[in-house]
Amino acid sequence: MALPSGTFNQSYDQDMAIFRTKTQWLILLVFLAFLFTSPLYFSDRILTILTIIGITVISVHGLNILTGYCNQISIGHAGFMAVGAYTSGMLTAHLGWSFWAALPCAALAAGLVGILFGLPSLKVKGFYLIMATIAAQFIIIWLILQFRNITGGGDGLAVPRPEIGDFVFRSKASYFYLVMAIACLATFVAKNIVRTRAGRAFIAIRDNELAAEVMGINLWAYKLLAFFIGCVFAGVAGALLVHYVAFATVDQFPFMNSVWYLGMLIVGGMGSTTGVIFGVVSLKLLDELVVIVGPMLAVAVAPQAAASLGLIMRGLVIIIFLIFEPRGLAHRWQMVKAYYRLWPFSH
Amino acid sequence: MTFFLQLVISGFALGMVYALIAIGFVIILKCSKAFNIAQGHFVMIGGYLGFTFLVTFHLPVWVSLLAAIAVAIVMGLLIERLTLRPLVGQPVLAVIMMTIALATVFEGLATLIWGGEYKAYHGVLPTLTLKIGELSIPSEMLIGIIVSVVVVIILMILFRYTKSGLAMRATAEDEQVVQSAGIKVTTVYALSWVIACVVGVIGGIILGGVSGVMVGMSQVGLKAFAVVLLGGINSIGGAIVAGIMVGVLENVAAGYLDPLLPAGGGLANVFPFIVIIIVLVFRPHGLFGLVEIERI
Numbered sequence: 003m004a005l006p007s008g009t010f011n012q013s014y015d016q017d018m019a020i021f022r023t024k025t026q027w028l029i030l031l032v033f034l035a036f037l038f039t040s041p042l043y044f045s046d047r048i049l050t051i052l053t054i055i056g057i058t059v060i061s062v063h064g065l066n067i068l069t070g071y072c073n074q075i076s077i078g079h080a081g082f083m084a085v086g087a088y089t090s091g092m093l094t095a096h097l098g099w100s101f102w103a104a105l106p107c108a109a110l111a112a113g114l115v116g117i118l119f120g121l122p123s124l125k126v127k128g129f130y131l132i133m134a135t136i137a138a139q140f141i142i143i144w145l146i147l148q149f150r151n152i153t154g155g156g157d158g159l160a161v162p163r164p165e166i167g168d169f170v171f172r173s174k175a176s177y178f179y180l181v182m183a184i185a186c187l188a189t190f191v192a193k194n195i196v197r198t199r200a201g202r203a204f205i206a207i208r209d210n211e212l213a214a215e216v217m218g219i220n221l222w223a224y225k226l227l228a229f230f231i232g233c234v235f236a237g238v239a240g241a242l243l244v245h246y247v248a249f250a251t252v253d254q255f256p257f258m259n260s261v262w263y264l265g266m267l268i269v270g271g272m273g274s275t276t277g278v279i280f281g282v283v284s285l286k287l288l289d290e291l292v293v294i295v296g297p298m299l300a301v302a303v304a305p306q307a308a309a310s311l312g313l314i315m316r317g318l319v320i321i322i323f324l325i326f327e328p329r330g331l332a333h334r335w336q337m338v339k340a341y342y343r344l345w346p347f348s349h
Numbered sequence: 350m351t352f353f354l355q356l357v358i359s360g361f362a363l364g365m366v367y368a369l370i371a372i373g374f375v376i377i378l379k380c381s382k383a384f385n386i387a388q389g390h391f392v393m394i395g396g397y398l399g400f401t402f403l404v405t406f407h408l409p410v411w412v413s414l415l416a417a418i419a420v421a422i423v424m425g426l427l428i429e430r431l432t433l434r435p436l437v438g439q440p441v442l443a444v445i446m447m448t449i450a451l452a453t454v455f456e457g458l459a460t461l462i463w464g465g466e467y468k469a470y471h472g473v474l475p476t477l478t479l480k481i482g483e484l485s486i487p488s489e490m491l492i493g494i495i496v497s498v499v500v501v502i503i504l505m506i507l508f509r510y511t512k513s514g515l516a517m518r519a520t521a522e523d524e525q526v527v528q529s530a531g532i533k534v535t536t537v538y539a540l541s542w543v544i545a546c547v548v549g550v551i552g553g554i555i556l557g558g559v560s561g562v563m564v565g566m567s568q569v570g571l572k573a574f575a576v577v578l579l580g581g582i583n584s585i586g587g588a589i590v591a592g593i594m595v596g597v598l599e600n601v602a603a604g605y606l607d608p609l610l611p612a613g614g615g616l617a618n619v620f621p622f623i624v625i626i627i628v629l630v631f632r633p634h635g636l637f638g639l640v641e642i643e644r645i
Contacts, residue, residue: 075442077449122629128441129384129582133574134629137622140571144619261449268446306464313457320450324443325435 004343020193037182041175049174051290056178056185057242058266058282063192063275064235065263070273071196072228073208074123075132077260078139079236084255086112086237087244088146088153091161094245096152101164105241112237113230115142120229124222127211139260143252158251161244177246184242188235193275195231204228208273265320271330280331288319356604357597362490362559364596365497369552370573371580371588372504373545379521379583380541383433384441386448389570390455391546395421395553396562397459400468414554421550425543433542434535452567459564469561493555500551501589504544508585513540521583568618572599575621578628581638591636595624 006025011017021027041049065079076082090108093099099107119138123131146153153159164171164180171177195201203224206214215221244250262285270281292315296308327334374388398420402413432451436444459465508514519527520537528534553562556569576595580587603617634640 069442073442075445119626122626122633126629126633129445130578130629130633132384132445133578133625136571136574137625140619140622141626258453261453264446265450272442304461304464306460309465310457310459310461313453313460315457317450317452317454317457320446321432321454324439324447324450325432328439328443 004340006343018197034186037186038179041178046174049178051286053174053178053181053246054243055282055286056181057239057246058263058286059185059279060188060242061236061239062263062266062270062278062282063188064232064239066267066273066275066278067192067195067201067204067235068228068232069264070267070277071201071208072204072225072232073127074120074225074228074232075128075264076135076229076232077132077257077264078119078135078137078142079232079263080255080257080259081139081142082112082116082233082236083240083243083259084142084146084252085115085233085240087240087250087255088159089237090241091159091244091250092152094162095159101162101245102166105238108241109234109237112240113234116229116233116236117226120226123225123229136257136260139257143255146252154250156252158249159244161248161250163248164245181242181246184238188238189275189279192235192278196275200224200227200231205273262316265316267330268320268328269323269330271332274330274332276335277330277332280335284331285316285319288315352604353601356600358486359490360597360600361593362486362493362596363600364593365494366552366555366592367569367573367576367596368589368592369497369500369548369555370569371576371592372501372585373548373552374573374577375583375585375588376504376517376548377541377545378577380517381433381520381538383444384448385545386445386570387452387455388545388549388573389567390452390459391421391424391549392553392556392569393459393562393564393567394424394455395550396557396566397463397468397553398550399554399557400463400470400562404468404470414551417550417554418547421546422543425546426539428546429539429542433538452570456564456567463562465564467561467563468557470558487559489555489559493559496551496555500548504548504585513537517541572621575624575628577635578625579635581635583639584635584637587635587637595621598624 005011006023009023011022016022021030040052044052061079061083065076069075086108089111090101090104093104093107094101115138119134122134126134147155150156163177169176171180196204203214203219206217206219207221207224207228211221240255243254247254266281266285267278268281269285270279271277289312292308292312296311299311300306300308323330370388370392373391374385377383377385377388395417398417399413402408402416403410406413408416428451432447433444436447508518516527516532516537517540519530519532520534524534527537552569553566556562556566572595573592576588576592579595580589580591599617599620602620607616628635
């Protein structure tokens with residue numbers, strides 16, 4: 003990473019630091035302060051959008067570790083979210099567990115199901131693995147619909163809001179704090195997981211599977227670990243989503259979402275923690291734009307235009323990024339920073 | 350017994366259509382190494398084109414079929430030139446995401462143009478009835494079998510006895526050698542996409558005649574993937590055999606097991622995915638596919 007002029011790394015700690023200079027720390031603190039005081043200046047509607055963005059960030063961090071770092075492409079991420087969501091939902095709704103006990107169970111359940119569907123990854127890769135994860139998505143949703151006695155099937159499942167003692171996270175602002183705290187924690191964990199031994203193994207597997215195996219990396223263990231970690235994030239996100247809506251249905255986890263999460267990763271930039279945030283925020287805002295523009299188009303053109311606008315635009319965004327900026331917004335951001343650092347000389 | 354045979358026969362007809370769709374997928378994969386997730390959406394577009402030409406414009410069947418094929422050819426050329434060619438040399442994920450994005454755009458376009466509603470054109474296709482003992486084969490299914498068989502034979506002839514077929518087989522073998530032999534690889538890519546589109550659209554018209562058209566029809570593409578994986582990802586013959594197998598098994602399983610399941614079943618929709626998982630775990634290269642050997 004390029005450092006500002008006059009700053010040099012003189013110790014290992016400095017070399018490894020994510021935030022190297024005081025300015026970077028200051029920017030981070032200002033951002034966090036702004037984020038955690040935002041219920042003061044934003045309306046409930048914007049808080050809802052931000053909460054959903056936070057939940058999606060958690061989920062896509064998991065996908066980024068799985069797909070961006072370990073190159074195990076998954077198009078069943080919404081299905082794994084559904085596992086976490088229903089685990090937590092059933093534990094709280096049927097057994098009366100507290101949310102705080104159900105959340106780790108949801109994460110664990112999603113991780114274990116992820117390992118189960120990750121098993122084919124030991125033998126296959128690329129397209130074959132994509133098919134296995136697509137199959138996971140559809141099989142999970144089908145199973146949820148079949149076990150209607152405990153999951154509520156197509157009717158859905160009413161889920162309580164989380165609470166600490168007598169305090170219930172009922173208002174938008176309180177849930178916003180809960181989600182943002184977990185999202186910040188998830189970002190911190192995701193950023194650091196890829197700096198550990200496991201993360202370096204993931205990157206080696208991504209860059210060349212055979213070479214990694216020859217170097218002594220246990221492919222079997224690390225691929226399943228990547229699936230486990232990726233799906234744990236998905237499970238947490240799924241649980242947070244249903245407890246936010248206070249209702250769980252399979253419609254919250256459509257196949258399209260799984261695709262769209264990958265789209266966020268492409269737009270943001272694969273294998274970059276900052277990229278996840280860029281991708282999720284920009285595409286969620288795009289979705290909001292469609293929500294605003296769609297009804298106008300429906301009046302102006304045809305009633306179905308609103309529905310089709312969302313689909314066409316989502317497709318076009320991915321197409322445009324794949325052709326013109328395959329490295330995503332994170333790469334653009336690096337270029338902007340480099341330009342700022344080097345101006346007025348280009349070297 | 351009659352029930353069983355009835356299930357087998359309708360499964361066979363369905364399986365032929367799956368095979369047809371799967372062949373389109375295999376051709377693109379063999380020639381340009383691209384996994385085409387949008388194959389099912391070609392089918393959906395085909396169904397809607399069939400509706401437009403047959404019902405809205407009242408064209409005779411053969412004219413409609415030719416018109417739909419013409420549209421499919423233009424579609425194939427545009428897709429290859431505009432979206433896939435810039436991605437030559439990019440990783441697998443980029444190409445797959447591109448076809449997924451294409452699928453999304455098609456879904457949006459179909460919703461915009463045809464309103465995303467259920468459309469049916471029963472009885473517009475010519476009626477043929479065949480009765481064997483107590484079994485009756487619905488005419489749409491019979492037409493499906495006939496058209497699928499004809500298309501498969503045409504494709505086989507195209508591959509075996511024509512120059513462009515030879516070029517396509519050679520490209521599947523080794524791109525660099527083909528280029529140095531003076532064959533334009535981009536033309537071959539374009540041709541493979543055109544064939545896939547045409548085959549998908551024909552499948553769509555047949556399926557539309559059987560069960561009507563809606564946007565969700567593109568799910569049939571996912572079934573075609575099960576077929577492709579089972580048959581071996583680079584084998585056209587395998588696609589045909591596996592297509593029939595998946596069609597029959599799906600129908601029989603749904604016919605017998607659906608009444609036993611709590612939420613009314615819907616097994617026919619998940620069955621292909623169960624096949625996918627089993628195939629991937631136990632025989633990843635499929636029944637007739639080649640085992641890939643990797644080197645560093």
